Amino acid sequence: MLEIKGLRASIDGKAILNGIDLVIPPGEVHAIMGPNGSGKSTLSYVLSGREGYEVDGGTATFAGQDILAMEPEERAAAGLFLAFQYPVELPGVNNANFLRTALNAQRRARGEGELDAVQFLKLARTEAKRLSMPDDMLKRNVNVGFSGGEKKRNEVLQMAMLRPKLAILDETDSGLDIDALKIVAEGVNALRGPGFSALVITHYQRLLDHIVPDRVHVLANGRIVKSGGPELAHALEAGGYAAVIPEAA
Amino acid sequence: MPAVAETLETVQAATEGGYKWGFSTDIEMDMAPKGLNEDIIRLISARKNEPQWLLDWRLAAFAVWLKMDEPDWAMVNHPPIDYQDLHYYAAPKKKAGPKSLDEVDPELLRTYEKLGIPLKERAILAGVETPDDVMPQVAMDAVFDSVSVATTFKATLAKSGVIFCPISEAVQEHPELVRKYLGSVVPTSDNYFAALNSAVFTDGSFVYIPKGVRCPMELSTYFRINARNTGQFERTLIIAEEASHVSYLEGCTAPQRDENQLHAAVVELVAFDDATIKYSTVQNWYPGDSEGKGGIYNFVTKRGHCRGARSKISWTQVETGSAITWKYPSCVLQGDDSVGEFYSVAVTNNFQQADTGTKMIHIGKRTKSTIVSKGISAGRSNNTYRGLVRIDRRADGARNFTQCDSLLIGDQCGAHTVPYIESRNPTAKLEHEATTSKIAEDQLFYCRQRGLSEEDAVGLIVNGFCKDVLKELPMEFAVEAQKLLAVSLEGSVG
Numbered sequence: 001m002l003e004i005k006g007l008r009a010s011i012d013g014k015a016i017l018n019g020i021d022l023v024i025p026p027g028e029v030h031a032i033m034g035p036n037g038s039g040k041s042t043l044s045y046v047l048s049g050r051e052g053y054e055v056d057g058g059t060a061t062f063a064g065q066d067i068l069a070m071e072p073e074e075r076a077a078a079g080l081f082l083a084f085q086y087p088v089e090l091p092g093v094n095n096a097n098f099l100r101t102a103l104n105a106q107r108r109a110r111g112e113g114e115l116d117a118v119q120f121l122k123l124a125r126t127e128a129k130r131l132s133m134p135d136d137m138l139k140r141n142v143n144v145g146f147s148g149g150e151k152k153r154n155e156v157l158q159m160a161m162l163r164p165k166l167a168i169l170d171e172t173d174s175g176l177d178i179d180a181l182k183i184v185a186e187g188v189n190a191l192r193g194p195g196f197s198a199l200v201i202t203h204y205q206r207l208l209d210h211i212v213p214d215r216v217h218v219l220a221n222g223r224i225v226k227s228g229g230p231e232l233a234h235a236l237e238a239g240g241y242a243a244v245i246p247e248a249a
Numbered sequence: 250m251p252a253v254a255e256t257l258e259t260v261q262a263a264t265e266g267g268y269k270w271g272f273s274t275d276i277e278m279d280m281a282p283k284g285l286n287e288d289i290i291r292l293i294s295a296r297k298n299e300p301q302w303l304l305d306w307r308l309a310a311f312a313v314w315l316k317m318d319e320p321d322w323a324m325v326n327h328p329p330i331d332y333q334d335l336h337y338y339a340a341p342k343k344k345a346g347p348k349s350l351d352e353v354d355p356e357l358l359r360t361y362e363k364l365g366i367p368l369k370e371r372a373i374l375a376g377v378e379t380p381d382d383v384m385p386q387v388a389m390d391a392v393f394d395s396v397s398v399a400t401t402f403k404a405t406l407a408k409s410g411v412i413f414c415p416i417s418e419a420v421q422e423h424p425e426l427v428r429k430y431l432g433s434v435v436p437t438s439d440n441y442f443a444a445l446n447s448a449v450f451t452d453g454s455f456v457y458i459p460k461g462v463r464c465p466m467e468l469s470t471y472f473r474i475n476a477r478n479t480g481q482f483e484r485t486l487i488i489a490e491e492a493s494h495v496s497y498l499e500g501c502t503a504p505q506r507d508e509n510q511l512h513a514a515v516v517e518l519v520a521f522d523d524a525t526i527k528y529s530t531v532q533n534w535y536p537g538d539s540e541g542k543g544g545i546y547n548f549v550t551k552r553g554h555c556r557g558a559r560s561k562i563s564w565t566q567v568e569t570g571s572a573i574t575w576k577y578p579s580c581v582l583q584g585d586d587s588v589g590e591f592y593s594v595a596v597t598n599n600f601q602q603a604d605t606g607t608k609m610i611h612i613g614k615r616t617k618s619t620i621v622s623k624g625i626s627a628g629r630s631n632n633t634y635r636g637l638v639r640i641d642r643r644a645d646g647a648r649n650f651t652q653c654d655s656l657l658i659g660d661q662c663g664a665h666t667v668p669y670i671e672s673r674n675p676t677a678k679l680e681h682e683a684t685t686s687k688i689a690e691d692q693l694f695y696c697r698q699r700g701l702s703e704e705d706a707v708g709l710i711v712n713g714f715c716k717d718v719l720k721e722l723p724m725e726f727a728v729e730a731q732k733l734l735a736v737s738l739e740g741s742v743g
Binding site: 048049050051052071072073075076077081082084087088089090091092093098101102103105106109141158162 | 689690691692694695696697698699700701702703705709710712713714715716717
């Protein structure tokens with residue numbers, strides 16, 4: 001699904017990613033853990049095409065396409081979704097309207113038919129219910145006045161509606177209490193299947209208790225320094241990064 | 250939600266670019282020679298078969314105008330206007346009283362088609378008999394250049410006693426009403442452009458709502474400037490008697506031209522006890538090209554007079570067009586407990602200049618006013634909010650709330666807020682809030698990551714910014730307004 005080779009990237013001339021190699025096969029969930037400043041968020045922004053992030057080398061192929069050459073909206077239509085660490089507020093823009101616009105923009109880009117208001121609302125209500133979101137969240141303005149937990153649930157709702165092939169969850173667990181964490185994890189798990197891959201970026205083992213990854217990677221200084229199964233996350237929890245990153249000791 | 254949801258569709262549908270309504274129509278014109286003098290005024294008056302009192306009124310206004318200077322306090326720049334280089338009268342040549350579609354100039358029908366006037370209404374405009382029960386609930390008085398070609402739904406409105414007709418017709422058929430109210434809100438000497446309008450106005454709308462009547466439909470006028478070098482000087486007068494209610498909308502489109510076209514309208518509203526007038530404008534005149542060439546000069550005087558107790562006048566405007574906009578729809582709140590409202594979205598792009606706002610003059614006790622202004626500047630444009638809130642000595646318990654928000658797109662445009670507050674009564678409460686923001690990079694990226702193009706994202710964010718104003722528009726026109734916002738900001742990002 002996603003194949004990254006020797007990816008290097010910088011912000012304002014400062015190198016952040018120093019040669020990332022990562023393959024996420026279809027249907028797998030991979031976790032990336034690492035200390036602050038290791039490049040986790042940068043990786044998510046480079047993959048999704050945010051301005052200001054300079055690609056200095058390497059390749060990233062997503063579903064057979066060179067995504068680094070695509071506009072952010074083209075990557076989205078190709079099936080790449082980023083759940084933001086800090087979801088953005090859009091004052092005056094109704095949540096349901098935003099979602100429907102996004103969904104139909106993607107469907108149009110893929111040559112699929114658009115959903116009308118009735119079809120859309122039915123789908124949105126079903127998904128919102130599954131995420132224990134009250135209906136009125138759909139009517140409120142995008143992320144405006146949402147609590148931290150509501151914002152993250154809203155990200156997962158968008159993901160559920162947009163049905164991406166690859167979801168990058170950038171510290172989606174930060175600021176969540178345990179109940180919200182479970183709901184978010186259930187939202188992700190519900191999508192798991194042969195056509196869905198995920199890259200879960202997190203600091204903590206606790207999210208991975210609920211979204212059990214196929215692989216865990218440790219990112220340090222812009223490189224993946226260690227990979228393993230779910231047990232690697234447990235080892236990190238027990239021994240800290242020092243145990244796996246020699247230079248961090 | 251529905252209105253905003255449709256925004257998106259309209260935003261998307263509107264991406265073909267350019268000024269899509271920039272077409273012109275070839276119809277034989279009956280045109281007066283260029284220039285402005287007493288003879289031209291006499292000619293206009295004679296062509297309209299006006300009574301002597303109105304000719305005298307025009308000539309008096311002209312005499313006043315000659316002594317006045319063009320105002321220079323607004324934050325707009327333009328080359329001097331040569332008032333002698335304009336035509337002041339142009340009427341499409343028409344056969345007397347078109348009774349069927351065949352008798353109407355086909356070019357005119359095609360113009361209606363381009364304007365998006367529904368087929369049914371076109372037929373009615375052209376005088377085709379239509380049963381009452383299939384009539385749409387929007388009545389329209391189409392101003393084609395200076396002469397109102399046709400007026401719709403008069404019969405239906407007449408049943409409720411409402412008069413809705415071209416003002417030239419009202420002069421003939423209801424001279425006592427016109428004479429009583431014309432110039433009673435905006436006197437001929439009010440300002441330079443109002444004086445000019447009073448001297449040379451050619452047509453416009455007249456609305457009279459009798460006591461206790463709620464006007465059964467939205468009243469709508471499509472203005473259109475169509476003749477080369479023809480200044481357009483509409484005059485609109487709306488009178489709402491006690492406990493009556495009317496909602497009026499004007500929407501404007503104009504053909505693309507190289508030369509600047511002058512427009513100086515006057516609108517007067519009068520509301521008596523417990524009456525409500527809602528006046529909505531969607532203004533989309535040619536703004537000039539992306540180099541700042543051409544475009545309409547729009548110098549408008551709009552004022553409402555809440556004469557009666559508990560009367561209410563509400564202005565809503567969406568201004569996206571014109572090279573220069575100079576416009577301050579105002580309310581004189583004379584009746585006790587009367588209410589004035591001003592909701593405005595003004596968009597400027599490329600080299601457009603807008604200096605717009607309102608005046609709320611509180612005279613009566615417990616009068617209330619609300620001002621919500623949203624200015625959006627893009628390109629190299631300049632957008633100024635200029636507003637006056639004046640509390641008279643007698644206006645005990647008067648209240649005003651003002652909110653002025655500016656949104657900047659790009660770094661070469663300007664937004665300015667110039668509030669004037671004069672309070673002579675210590676019991677008055679005034680609130681003023683103002684913000685200036687830019688469309689943030691993270692908002693754009695968030696939208697694009699979800700699949701929206703950059704232009705769609707801007708349209709969405711801008712419509713969100715303007716929501717408080719757009720929701721005040723009658724439903725039928727909210728979508729059109731949202732579409733205009735998107736179209737006028739095309740190419741402003743990236």
